[in-house]
Amino acid sequence: MPKSNLTARAWIVSLGILLTFGLAWHLAVSGTSQTQAMDPEYAKLMGLSATQGKSAMPGPLDVIAKIWSHLKDPFYDKGPNDKGIGIQLAYSIGRVMLGYALAIVVALPLGFLIGMSPLMSKALDPFIQVLKPVSPLAWMPLALYTIKDSAISSIFVIFICSLWPMLINTAFGVASVRKEWVNVARTLEVGTFRRAFTVILPAAAPTIVTGMRISIGIAWLVIVAAEMLVGGTGIGYFVWNEWNNLSITNVITSILVIGLVGMLLDQALARVARAVHFPE
Amino acid sequence: MATDKFISIEGISRHFAAPGGGKTTVFEDVWFSIPKGEFVCMIGHSGCGKTTVLNILSGLDLPDEGAAIVDGKAIEGPSLDRAVIFQSHALLPWRTVLGNVAYAVSSKWRSWSRAKIEEHAKKFIEKVGLKGSELKKPSQLSGGMKQRVGIARALSIEPKILLMDEPFSALDALTRGTLQDEVRRICIETGQTVFMITHDVDEAIYLADKIILMTNGPEALVAEIVENPLPKDRDRNAIHKHPSYYAIRNHLIDFLVTRSKTFKGEIPADYDRRKPPVVRPAGQPQPVPPPQANGRKVA
Numbered sequence: 001m002p003k004s005n006l007t008a009r010a011w012i013v014s015l016g017i018l019l020t021f022g023l024a025w026h027l028a029v030s031g032t033s034q035t036q037a038m039d040p041e042y043a044k045l046m047g048l049s050a051t052q053g054k055s056a057m058p059g060p061l062d063v064i065a066k067i068w069s070h071l072k073d074p075f076y077d078k079g080p081n082d083k084g085i086g087i088q089l090a091y092s093i094g095r096v097m098l099g100y101a102l103a104i105v106v107a108l109p110l111g112f113l114i115g116m117s118p119l120m121s122k123a124l125d126p127f128i129q130v131l132k133p134v135s136p137l138a139w140m141p142l143a144l145y146t147i148k149d150s151a152i153s154s155i156f157v158i159f160i161c162s163l164w165p166m167l168i169n170t171a172f173g174v175a176s177v178r179k180e181w182v183n184v185a186r187t188l189e190v191g192t193f194r195r196a197f198t199v200i201l202p203a204a205a206p207t208i209v210t211g212m213r214i215s216i217g218i219a220w221l222v223i224v225a226a227e228m229l230v231g232g233t234g235i236g237y238f239v240w241n242e243w244n245n246l247s248i249t250n251v252i253t254s255i256l257v258i259g260l261v262g263m264l265l266d267q268a269l270a271r272v273a274r275a276v277h278f279p280e
Numbered sequence: 281m282a283t284d285k286f287i288s289i290e291g292i293s294r295h296f297a298a299p300g301g302g303k304t305t306v307f308e309d310v311w312f313s314i315p316k317g318e319f320v321c322m323i324g325h326s327g328c329g330k331t332t333v334l335n336i337l338s339g340l341d342l343p344d345e346g347a348a349i350v351d352g353k354a355i356e357g358p359s360l361d362r363a364v365i366f367q368s369h370a371l372l373p374w375r376t377v378l379g380n381v382a383y384a385v386s387s388k389w390r391s392w393s394r395a396k397i398e399e400h401a402k403k404f405i406e407k408v409g410l411k412g413s414e415l416k417k418p419s420q421l422s423g424g425m426k427q428r429v430g431i432a433r434a435l436s437i438e439p440k441i442l443l444m445d446e447p448f449s450a451l452d453a454l455t456r457g458t459l460q461d462e463v464r465r466i467c468i469e470t471g472q473t474v475f476m477i478t479h480d481v482d483e484a485i486y487l488a489d490k491i492i493l494m495t496n497g498p499e500a501l502v503a504e505i506v507e508n509p510l511p512k513d514r515d516r517n518a519i520h521k522h523p524s525y526y527a528i529r530n531h532l533i534d535f536l537v538t539r540s541k542t543f544k545g546e547i548p549a550d551y552d553r554r555k556p557p558v559v560r561p562a563g564q565p566q567p568v569p570p571p572q573a574n575g576r577k578v579a
């Protein structure tokens with residue numbers, strides 16, 4: 001079967017799923033069910049939607065309208081509790097980038113050391129084994145207590161959660177560089193430093209980048225939770241704030257935006273992976 | 281420096297830790313030497329320690345006892361004076377053909393400009409017949425082409441000694457023949473000193489001036505050193521007509537089939553590890569009479 005044909009048909013199926021889902025959603029929320037007897041307090045809280053039998057759940061058209069309004073003005077700033085989704089995203093991406101960059105700076109050299117020295121590998125292994133399975137959010141109280149700054153604390157949490165996959169993959173990639181490639185460099189009297197950059201780094205790069213790709217995925221998962229926890233700014237805080245405002249439309253919009261940004265981050269790393277990949 | 285002992289292996293031993301504790305001796309107290317400009321092959325069964333000898337000569341491995349001496353100096357580590365052609369070609373897959381050769385050139389002449397490095401590398405790529413494939417990656421090359429890149433890389437640093445570990449064993453017969461011709465031509469042109477491991481008796485006869493025979497391991501011995509009676513300028517299609525061809529071929533095959541196993545049990549009384557016996561299989565009556573009247577005269 002020709003490949004282009006397959007792609008075209010896949011697009012059609014995807015579109016079909018989207019439309020079916022959208023339609024089902026639309027029908028489900030535009031129901032005319034009876035207003036249930038409810039706690040008057042709750043009814044007051046939920047406003048018209050609950051008292052008039054209209055579902056509290058926004059329909060797809062509401063969400064599209066909301067996205068459109070966000071797109072028109074993503075960067076407005078009307079005080080601490082009302083900032084445009086673009087600003088919130090920028091905060092989150094900025095924190096992820098900072099924490100992630102810090103993790104690279106630590107994980108790559110440390111991974112090289114562990115990968116090249118069997119002694120360090122054995123000596124550091126117990127620490128890594130114990131610290132790796134700790135949920136990054138468990139570090140948050142400790143970070144808040146020691147750093148005393150919620151923004152920096154969430155950067156630290158991103159750093160911690162991005163560290164492990166990069167560290168482990170770098171160490172593994174470096175340790176499993178083919179001996180014959182190292183021997184080529186040795187017979188050419190290439191010094192340790194030049195060898196690290198001309199043989200070990202390119203040979204281990206695909207494994208390292210795989211680790212980096214896992215890390216960016218985890219970092220993006222964790223930032224939302226971290227910002228919900230510490231509040232202030234960021235897309236995680238935005239989601240929580242909109243929940244408190246009972247703006248489900250905004251919550252759904254955020255979910256879509258978070259997914260989209262996560263995909264873009266992953267795609268960027270996939271591009272890097274393709275650049276360092278070598279067929280044998 | 282004496283040129284008849286350009287490379288001198290003096291009493292080397294190599295042990296490895298045995299799986300169940302203790303140690304296995306791959307070989308012990310091995311002596312031989314290689315004069316400058318000579319092409320020496322080593323043959324022996326799998327596992328007898330040929331690669332171990334080559335690794336010691338390259339400096340990638342060190343002997344537990346004894347010393348490998350090149351040009352009067354004991355080998356202490358790898359050197360650009362000794363180029364290695366690896367059995368598995370060992371090309372860096374993320375570099376192009378040119379990049380692989382240029383890596384070696386730039387390692388040898390660190391102050392050279394990029395242009396000069398590439399020009400020098402291209403010269404050797406052309407020498408092994410790969411002109412036009414400079415920008416290909418190893419994964420885009422056939423097995424024979426990869427091995428050619430390995431040869432170009434080794435030759436490009438203009439080494440004093442060329443060390444080859446079964447360089448052609450993974451190739452088909454036709455490619456192997458062409459590459460043997462090329463390596464032979466280049467080595468003769470440059471007066472290269474060569475140490476090469478092979479399993480192939482015909483390859484040894486075609487290429488070598490001397491052939492070192494190793495008995496089976498462990499505790500392998502250099503049983504003898506066979507001088508090749510064929511003239512230095514030999515034609516691969518005519519060597520089998522030489523009167524001594526069958527003598528040396530039978531001698532080598534006889535060694536591989538039987539004597540490599542039995543030698544240790546019946547070591548001759550005058551056998552001296554320091555001076556393994558040198559034999560020169562001579563042209564006995566030929567098994568097939570030469571069909572042409574103008575054949576080579578019997579020595």
Ligand SMILES: Nc1ncnc2c1ncn2[C@@H]1O[C@H](COP(=O)(O)OP(=O)(O)OP(=O)(O)O)[C@@H](O)[C@H]1O
Pocket residue numbers: 296297306324325326327328329330331332333497
């Ligand atoms: N690093 C090592 N650790 C333990 N034993 C080793 C090691 N390297 C080689 N040996 C042993 O030394 C012996 C000789 O190995 P070597 O690779 O030199 O053989 P070889 O003659 O080159 O064989 P082949 O023709 O199959 O390449 C073998 O029995 C092998 O098991």
Ligand SMILES: [Mg+2]
Pocket residue numbers: 330331332445
């Ligand atoms: Mg071997």
